[in-house]
Amino acid sequence: MAARVPGPVSATVSAQAPGAVRPAATVAATAVATAVATVVATVRGLTRRFGDRTVLDGLDLTIGRGEFVALLGRSGSGKSTLLRALAGLDEEVEGGLEVDGSVAVAFQEPRLVPWKRVRDNLTLGLTAPDPAGRAEAALAEVGLADRARAWPLTLSGGEAQRASLARALVREPGLLLLDEPFSALDALTRITVHRLVLDLWAAHGPAVLLVTHDVDEALLLADRILVLDGGRLAHEWTVAAPRPRHRDHPDLLTLRAALLSALGVTPEGPA
Numbered sequence: 001m002a003a004r005v006p007g008p009v010s011a012t013v014s015a016q017a018p019g020a021v022r023p024a025a026t027v028a029a030t031a032v033a034t035a036v037a038t039v040v041a042t043v044r045g046l047t048r049r050f051g052d053r054t055v056l057d058g059l060d061l062t063i064g065r066g067e068f069v070a071l072l073g074r075s076g077s078g079k080s081t082l083l084r085a086l087a088g089l090d091e092e093v094e095g096g097l098e099v100d101g102s103v104a105v106a107f108q109e110p111r112l113v114p115w116k117r118v119r120d121n122l123t124l125g126l127t128a129p130d131p132a133g134r135a136e137a138a139l140a141e142v143g144l145a146d147r148a149r150a151w152p153l154t155l156s157g158g159e160a161q162r163a164s165l166a167r168a169l170v171r172e173p174g175l176l177l178l179d180e181p182f183s184a185l186d187a188l189t190r191i192t193v194h195r196l197v198l199d200l201w202a203a204h205g206p207a208v209l210l211v212t213h214d215v216d217e218a219l220l221l222a223d224r225i226l227v228l229d230g231g232r233l234a235h236e237w238t239v240a241a242p243r244p245r246h247r248d249h250p251d252l253l254t255l256r257a258a259l260l261s262a263l264g265v266t267p268e269g270p271a
């Protein structure tokens, strides 16, 4: 279980490789009880102000163990701010936040350290036994076994993003935070990486919180979709359509319309 830190909010953020795992975020101004072992993250009344702007305003969120959650919201609504808080990268948040287990983050840009070979990027800060062996296995899982000794700058965008995923997963996090990791990829590569993420999720079982602007990506991947608006989670849907999903599944079409409406987007009319 994650330790709870009563009193003023405090989170220790150590300098480390981007995307690297860090100890569970244990920020708590008000003690938060993780009610059941099936919960991996509990957020209560989370507030983040930048000057006189309140970006997160008493936000509540619970993420189940192994659950795949997508988080959408208009630009500037606070999605990355929430992810940073969950990753323990923000010392200025107020409220209760507890994560049971370790957290790993993959960002929009892979953020590989350019002067370390791909495999060494994965082992950076990794304290588990046989880090090299684990890194090789993780690279094999994402289809990069033959690029272990490559320099990051020689990887394609999709390869670099797969290396970034491997770096996150080699740490076997309880909670994997994905901050628009697919948005810079071309459409075909994105489809391949979507499948890869679902395979990795099934094999490793972390809870995933995916920030995305892509409604279809959320519908194809997530168990639950949240919309952040006004500093809080304003909308929430459970996605019951069976996997593998097709975007034309009737449930998804209905949900898509509701989601677009919640995001203030007018759905396209018939062609």
Ligand SMILES: Nc1ncnc2c1ncn2[C@@H]1O[C@H](COP(=O)(O)OP(=O)(O)OP(=O)(O)O)[C@@H](O)[C@H]1O
Binding pocket: 050, 055, 073, 074, 075, 076, 077, 078, 079, 080, 081, 082
């Ligand atoms: N360090 C900071 N100092 C001041 N304002 C900040 C800081 N970080 C974020 N903000 C502001 O907080 C708001 C939310 O930012 P955030 O990056 O969380 O939004 P987002 O929903 O992830 O946006 P996008 O979808 O465009 O990436 C923005 O208005 C941003 O300018």
